[in-house]
Amino acid sequence: MITYIPKAIIMMAATCMTGTAYAATPLQLSSDVYVERAETSADGATKLILEKPTTVLPGDNLVFVVKYTNASNEPASNLMVTNPLPKPVQFNGTADGNEQVSVDGGKTWGSLNTLLVQEADGTSRSAQMSDVTHIRWELSQTLAAGSSGKLIFRGIVR
Amino acid sequence: MQKLSAALLFGSACTALSVAQAQAAGTVAGTDISNTAEASFQVPGGSTVTIPSNTVVITVDELLDVTVTSSDPGDISTSPGATDQVLTFQITNTGNGQEAFRLTADTAVGGDDFDPTLQQIVIDSDGNGLYDPGIDTVYVAGSNDPDLAPDESISIFVITTIPADRVDTDRAEVSLLAEANTGTGAPGTSFDGLGQGGGDAVVGTTGADDDDSGFLAVQQALVTLVKSATVLDPFGGDQAVPGSTITYNLVATISGSGVLNNVIISDPIPTSTVYIPASITLETAALTDATDADAGEFDGTNINVSLGNVPAGETRTVTFEVTIE
Numbered sequence: 001m002i003t004y005i006p007k008a009i010i011m012m013a014a015t016c017m018t019g020t021a022y023a024a025t026p027l028q029l030s031s032d033v034y035v036e037r038a039e040t041s042a043d044g045a046t047k048l049i050l051e052k053p054t055t056v057l058p059g060d061n062l063v064f065v066v067k068y069t070n071a072s073n074e075p076a077s078n079l080m081v082t083n084p085l086p087k088p089v090q091f092n093g094t095a096d097g098n099e100q101v102s103v104d105g106g107k108t109w110g111s112l113n114t115l116l117v118q119e120a121d122g123t124s125r126s127a128q129m130s131d132v133t134h135i136r137w138e139l140s141q142t143l144a145a146g147s148s149g150k151l152i153f154r155g156i157v158r
Numbered sequence: 159m160q161k162l163s164a165a166l167l168f169g170s171a172c173t174a175l176s177v178a179q180a181q182a183a184g185t186v187a188g189t190d191i192s193n194t195a196e197a198s199f200q201v202p203g204g205s206t207v208t209i210p211s212n213t214v215v216i217t218v219d220e221l222l223d224v225t226v227t228s229s230d231p232g233d234i235s236t237s238p239g240a241t242d243q244v245l246t247f248q249i250t251n252t253g254n255g256q257e258a259f260r261l262t263a264d265t266a267v268g269g270d271d272f273d274p275t276l277q278q279i280v281i282d283s284d285g286n287g288l289y290d291p292g293i294d295t296v297y298v299a300g301s302n303d304p305d306l307a308p309d310e311s312i313s314i315f316v317i318t319t320i321p322a323d324r325v326d327t328d329r330a331e332v333s334l335l336a337e338a339n340t341g342t343g344a345p346g347t348s349f350d351g352l353g354q355g356g357g358d359a360v361v362g363t364t365g366a367d368d369d370d371s372g373f374l375a376v377q378q379a380l381v382t383l384v385k386s387a388t389v390l391d392p393f394g395g396d397q398a399v400p401g402s403t404i405t406y407n408l409v410a411t412i413s414g415s416g417v418l419n420n421v422i423i424s425d426p427i428p429t430s431t432v433y434i435p436a437s438i439t440l441e442t443a444a445l446t447d448a449t450d451a452d453a454g455e456f457d458g459t460n461i462n463v464s465l466g467n468v469p470a471g472e473t474r475t476v477t478f479e480v481t482i483e
Contacts, residue, residue: 026201026207027197027199027207027209029195029196029197029209029210029211030211030212031193031194031195031211031212031213031214032214033191033193033214033216035216053216054216054217055216055217055218055219055357055358056191056216056217056218056219057184057218057219057221057360058183058184058185058218058221058254059184062191064193066195066211068197072201074201074202075202076199076200076201077199077200078198078199078200078206079197079198079199080197080198080199081195081196081197082195082196082197082198083193083194083195083196084194084196086191086192086193088185088189088191088218089191089193143199157184157185157191157218158184158185
């Protein structure tokens with residue numbers, strides 16, 4: 001369905017080589033944000049492309065890509081990547097579906113369908129995408145020296 | 159489970175607890191979307207290291223959107239020659255930035271029966287939704303264009319005069335147009351650098367302009383009066399001879415539409431007849447002759463019956479009796 005995602009990943013692979021490097025640590029973590037734009041070609045066909053925006057509009061679809069690389073000579077284990085969601089962005093799912101989310105600012109975590117939101121009147125309801133405040137991934141596999149990976153999630157500008 | 163505690167520390171330290179409030183208009187123009195990921199991991203030897211990623215900052219541009227809706231529940235009833243006729247509209251900034259809107263009223267919309275004369279456009283400056291002459295501010299295009307925050311609404315009054323030659327059921331359409339001062343156009347049109355917060359201003363789905371119409375309907379009620387007489391002579395016949403009683407029957411019929419206000423039926427007592435005291439009736443109910451709380455009176459010359467405000471389509475029947483001298 002989301003045919004452009006592979007393109008994004010290709011773009012990413014090229015981009016993150018220039019991403020900010022943290023030489024002091026053995027792990028490098030980079031974040032990139034893309035926006036979907038509809039582009040109409042000369043023959044009138046519309047296709048979605050991803051571009052790195054400097055500005056966006058409410059309703060725009062964003063793709064967040066977090067890339068991690070073990071730049072050291074030793075394995076890293078128990079890797080956990082957390083992305084607090086910027087307030088103007090509504091969560092719209094991840095590419096792999098292996099994430100945990102929080103709807104209370106990172107206090108409690110779980111898959112979205114297990115979480116409840118406390119209403120002002122004391123009742124609670126099932127959490128929605130719009131309630132998500134944080135996203136995180138716990139990677140069970142040890143990250144070998146020199147290896148890397150990426151995590152992708154989508155958001156909508158509120 | 160060292161990593162778990164580290165993660166919890168992240169969560170509570172990095173983000174305010176409340177979920178961002180989504181406005182109808184969306185994130186306010188000029189807001190920065192700032193994203194930073196964090197990672198924690200264990201290195202051989204067991205110590206946990208946490209690192210942040212780079213931070214990506216994107217600015218939210220201004221979306222130009224507006225809606226105009228008529229606030230009137232239906233046609234506003236009016237009458238020929240009436241002045242200061244008020245149509246009420248609500249303008250809402252449905253964009254995400256502070257924006258001023260230029261207003262234009264059109265009284266010459268086609269397809270209706272007549273064109274009222276525009277007196278002025280008035281801004282509901284005291285915010286009570288009601289036209290307050292002398293209190294609310296007269297709109298001057300380009301001078302006091304309503305400047306609205308995202309999601310803010312304001313009432314606008316379009317004040318018109320009805321031509322004197324209009325008749326019952328004539329209807330006029332009056333439209334009010336609001337246009338974003340920054341610019342209008344096809345959705346997606348961008349005005350570079352003109353957005354709130356220094357970004358671009360981009361025309362939204364409304365085209366950054368909108369209009370709606372209110373309607374004025376002339377309601378003109380007319381009264382017709384039909385008088386008839388019944389004679390009863392002293393001998394049980396119907397001859398008009400001295401001593402005969404004449405019962406006059408006055409039927410007022412209100413036609414057209416609307417309400418006719420303060421209708422009074424007045425009829426002089428004919429010469430050579432004498433009014434029979436306390437003989438006035440309205441809708442078969444007896445009325446007194448005195449000038450008092452009830453609707454009827456006899457002033458020595460005329461009978462007068464006050465019908466008050468009578469809706470079109472209704473009738474009122476008044477009777478009184480005289481004796482032939």
